[in-house]
Amino acid sequence: MKTALLLILSCSLTLSTFAQSRNYSAFEKRDVKPVATKLETQHQSQVSPEINSSSFDRSTLVTERIDISSSSNMFGIFIADQRVVSAQPGANMITFGNRAGGSFGATGNDLRIAFSTDLGNSFTNFTVSPLAGSGFMFRYPSVSIFNPAGNTNTENMLAVYSGPFTDAAGWKGQYYGSCNLDGTNVNTTFDNNEPTVYINHLNMGLVALPDGHVHVASNRLNGTSASYTHEGWEVQNGMYNAETNTIDWADEPVKIQPVLLEDGRTDADRMVFSADGSVGYIVATGIDADPEYNLYGVEWPIVYKTTDHGVTWDKIPAFDFSELKAFNEYLWPLRADFDKVVPKWYNKWAAAENQSSNGVTVDKNGNLHIAAFVRSTYSIHPDSLNYVYSEEPSLMFNVFMEGDGTWNAIFVDSIRTEKHVFSTLDMDQRISMSRTEDGSKVFVTWADTDTRLWGSTFTTNMAPDVFSWGIDIDSRLYTDPTNFTAFSDIWGDNFWLHVSDMVLTEADQYHVPVSTSTSGATADDAVTHHFVRGISFLESEFININNKYSVLPNSSESLISVKQNFPNPFNGTTQVDVTLAKTAQVSLEVYNIVGQKVYEIPARNLGEGVHSFQINAGNLKAGIYTYSVIANGERTTRKMMVK
Numbered sequence: 096m097k098t099a100l101l102l103i104l105s106c107s108l109t110l111s112t113f114a115q116s117r118n119y120s121a122f123e124k125r126d127v128k129p130v131a132t133k134l135e136t137q138h139q140s141q142v143s144p145e146i147n148s149s150s151f152d153r154s155t156l157v158t159e160r161i162d163i164s165s166s167s168n169m170f171g172i173f174i175a176d177q178r179v180v181s182a183q184p185g186a187n188m189i190t191f192g193n194r195a196g197g198s199f200g201a202t203g204n205d206l207r208i209a210f211s212t213d214l215g216n217s218f219t220n221f222t223v224s225p226l227a228g229s230g231f232m233f234r235y236p237s238v239s240i241f242n243p244a245g246n247t248n249t250e251n252m253l254a255v256y257s258g259p260f261t262d263a264a265g266w267k268g269q270y271y272g273s274c275n276l277d278g279t280n281v282n283t284t285f286d287n288n289e290p291t292v293y294i295n296h297l298n299m300g301l302v303a304l305p306d307g308h309v310h311v312a313s314n315r316l317n318g319t320s321a322s323y324t325h326e327g328w329e330v331q332n333g334m335y336n337a338e339t340n341t342i343d344w345a346d347e348p349v350k351i352q353p354v355l356l357e358d359g360r361t362d363a364d365r366m367v368f369s370a371d372g373s374v375g376y377i378v379a380t381g382i383d384a385d386p387e388y389n390l391y392g393v394e395w396p397i398v399y400k401t402t403d404h405g406v407t408w409d410k411i412p413a414f415d416f417s418e419l420k421a422f423n424e425y426l427w428p429l430r431a432d433f434d435k436v437v438p439k440w441y442n443k444w445a446a447a448e449n450q451s452s453n454g455v456t457v458d459k460n461g462n463l464h465i466a467a468f469v470r471s472t473y474s475i476h477p478d479s480l481n482y483v484y485s486e487e488p489s490l491m492f493n494v495f496m497e498g499d500g501t502w503n504a505i506f507v508d509s510i511r512t513e514k515h516v517f518s519t520l521d522m523d524q525r526i527s528m529s530r531t532e533d534g535s536k537v538f539v540t541w542a543d544t545d546t547r548l549w550g551s552t553f554t555t556n557m558a559p560d561v562f563s564w565g566i567d568i569d570s571r572l573y574t575d576p577t578n579f580t581a582f583s584d585i586w587g588d589n590f591w592l593h594v595s596d597m598v599l600t601e602a603d604q605y606h607v608p609v610s611t612s613t614s615g616a617t618a619d620d621a622v623t624h625h626f627v628r629g630i631s632f633l634e635s636e637f638i639n640i641n642n643k644y645s646v647l648p649n650s651s652e653s654l655i656s657v658k659q660n661f662p663n664p665f666n667g668t669t670q671v672d673v674t675l676a677k678t679a680q681v682s683l684e685v686y687n688i689v690g691q692k693v694y695e696i697p698a699r700n701l702g703e704g705v706h707s708f709q710i711n712a713g714n715l716k717a718g719i720y721t722y723s724v725i726a727n728g729e730r731t732t733r734k735m736m737v738k
Contacts, residue, residue: 158561158583158629160611163211163218167196167203169518169618171235172591175452175525176365177258178237178301179593180610184532185305186247187599188212189608189626192238192256195222197621204232208254210240210276214599214606215626221278223256225270230262231285233270235296237311241273241303241335241342249276255342257311257331258298260285269297271311271331273342282341292316293323297331297348300366300377302596307335309342310405312366312377315350325359327352328377330366332405351408353397356382356389361397362441363453363467367596370534374461375401377408378453380440388413391475393439396465396494414502421492421504427471427484437472439483454527454541456596458568459534462496466528466539468510469494491526493539493566507564508576512544515556517590518618522556527594529607536637538565538607540630542592545578549587558587563607565632570734571659572637579630589627590614603634635719638664638736654679655726657733660710664736671708671722671733678702679726685710686721693720712737 166172171194172179181190191209195201199220206223225231236258243251257271272283288295294316301311310333315326329348336343355361361379368375377399383389388397388410395416399408416422422438429435441453454466469492473482489510497503514523524541542559549558560580566573580589588611595608607630613623640659656674663669673681681701685694693715696708710722715737723732 158579158585158627160585160625160627161215161218162623163191163209163610163626164193164195164207164220164624165197165199166194166207166612166622166624168620169520169591169612169614169622170194171203172593172612172622172624173520173522173618174235174296174298175523175527175593176299176363177235177593178239178298178596180595180608181239182529182595182597182599182608183240183242183252184597184599185245186212186242186249186252187214188240188242188249188252189215189595189599190238190240190254191218191610191624191626192236192254193624194233194236198623206233206236206238206256208238208256208276210249210254211626212249214601215608215628218626219276221276223254223272223274223278223281223283225260226283226285229285231260231267231270232262234259234261235298237298237301239301239303240276241307241309242305243307243335244305252276253280253303253335253340253342255301255303255309255333257301259294259296266292266294269295269313269331271297271333271342271344275340280340282339284344291318293318293320295329297329299328299364300368302368303335304368304370304372306372308372308404309333309335309344310366310368310375312364313348314361314364314379325355325361327359327361328364328366330377330405330408349405349408351377351399353381353399353410354384355397356384362394365453365455367455367457367463369457369461370459370530370532370597372404373402374457375405376455376457376463378455378463378465380453380467385413390415391417391437391472392477392480393437393472393475395438395440398463400463412500414500416494416502416504419494419502419504421506422469425490425492425506426469427487429475430473431476437475438469439472440467440469452523452526454539454594456528456530456537457534458495458530458537460498460568462498464493464495464528464537466491466493466507466526466541468524468526469504491524491539491541493537505566505573507539508562510541510543511546512553512556515559517614520618522559522591524556524559525592525594527592529595529598531598531600531605535568536565536598536605537568538563538598538605538632540564540592540594540607540609542589542611544587545581548578548581559589559592560587561589561592561609561611561627561630563630563632565605565637567637567734569732570637571640572663572734573639574632574636575639577632577636580627583629585611585627588613604631605634606631635736637734638719654729655681655724655731657724657731659733660722660735664738666712666717666738668712669710669735671710671724673701673706673708673724673726675701675703675706675726681706681724681726683708683710684723684725685715686723687718694722698725710735
């Protein structure tokens with residue numbers, strides 16, 4: 096396949112611009128079998144965002160993959176919301192879990208768990224089997240590692256796993272359990288489904304926290320494959336038992352039943368917890384039955400929050416996402432009102448170009464981030480909700496809470512191709528999110544076929560590369576969206592992407608653990624799984640600032656508000672705007688990357704209001720610096736880059 100792709104590339108390689116006029120006269124109605132229609136109306140010329148191609152100037156790019164596991168077929172690894180790859184930064188550990196079989200051995204009824212403690216250079220494998228003689232068979236597993244706080248010894252860790260199991264008659268129920276990292280001390284619970292359940296796969300958002308709390312969720316469907324109803328989510332909670340070295344699981348799952356339209360349907364369901372487990376979120380897209388949450392009748396995030404380790408869950412306050420600056424800058428307006436932009440998440444009316452996957456994480460402040468393809472709403476008339484702009488570019492955003500009840504969003508990158516159908520399985524961009532252990536940096540990773548490099552050869556995601564993008568939560572500086580596998584030995588050959596919930600930090604480098612899989616000719620053939628090395632960012636790559644979304648709000652009691660310097664990066668001079676709530680003694684200090692003060696504006700008495708400081712970088716070398724504005728002893732620090 097790679098040879099054919101490279102041959103096509105040699106004939107059609109182009110670097111195309113993504114800037115284009117917005118054609119509001121081109122729209123389509125999405126039905127179960129989409130039928131395209133067009134309406135000739137007045138055309139308004141607006142420009143969609145240009146794509147930053149500087150991310151391809153990485154002359155030292157080294158990306159490679161190593162085989163770490165295998166499966167008897169594609170089923171069991173293809174679901175995007177399974178926890179297949181996870182990381183334990185405190186132990187420098189990467190873990191991969193899957194249904195067994197294939198060249199690495201065991202059967203498709205077993206689990207195979209692989210782990211690395213050297214940044215993915217080598218992996219150790221072991222298998223876990225169902226109860227002997229039970230007739231049970233593991234399916235669609237999620238796997239994570241419980242690592243006690245402060246521990247670095249693998250002998251003190253547990254592999255934690257969950258998912259659905261079958262018997263000869265079909266879907267039977269849910270399993271959840273744990274074992275040592277040598278495959279011993281296996282402790283698995285098998286719970287039968289209730290009689291009304293059609294599907295209730297317990298493998299969403301599995302996480303084992305350092306304090307011993309373990310959580311995993313499912314999206315429950317009642318009925319049969321021919322006729323089923325959406326019954327919300329179930330969350331299974333557990334707690335590490337030091338005496339038995341196992342997980343004590345709750346007797347009953349916690350049930351969450353949102354009241355939604357469209358028969359309660361949710362899409363792109365996810366669960367995520369903060370690093371310390373103090374806050375957790377369940378996220379999906381749907382249409383809320385409450386008019387306060389459902390302002391326009393389109394799919395928006397449905398979010399429930401817990402602050403008691405998953406025991407109780409409450410719906411977060413309503414918010415009007417049409418107010419966000421980034422959406423108003425990049426998305427197209429309603430056809431009937433060019434002054435109104437209504438964002439729309441995944442919905443069932445859309446065809447292949449409307450991706451279903453969402454990435455989620457929680458930052459250092461306990462705020463939720465959702466990385467997703469968000470599109471424009473053509474009409475909010477009840478009879479026209481399934482009409483969409485057919486020529487609109489596909490844009491991905493990081494949509495996040497600000498901590499004061501409001502939300503924000505920043506444009507990440509364009510999605511260039513539609514989903515790829517392999518055999519009977521669909522593969523979209525598999526958008527995922529990760530964070531550093533402390534949540535100070537957040538990353539978005541996805542797989543897409545880069546038409547800037549392949550030209551217009553592909554319309555579906557048939558030659559996926561691994562892209563990633565990161566943002567610093569404090570400074571709001573972010574990286575370029577970077578194609579890490581372009582021109583490498585695995586260029587265009589990165590299928591069935593899975594991404595870790597956390598990244599590993601090495602000095603000033605952030606490693607994003609990623610796996611891909613290579614299948615046979617059909618979904619029933621054996622599959623080889625790979626760890627992809629080289630998906631990483633340097634601290635110096637967090638250089639971009641976007642003034643189209645607001646900065647992190649200061650407390651109402653704060654004396655000072657400091658904006659990001661502009662321009663940034665810069666040479667010569669840059670400006671820092673400071674707002675004072677009252678008169679204060681104010682100074683500015685600049686430090687290099689090793690903490691030495693290299694520039695200073697001495698303290699002076701300034702009154703209430705906005706003041707501008709000029710930083711002269713004439714004597715500074717190119718590189719990353721921090722600047723601090725101090726007002727009556729209150730210090731606010733930001734990053735900047737000198738070119």
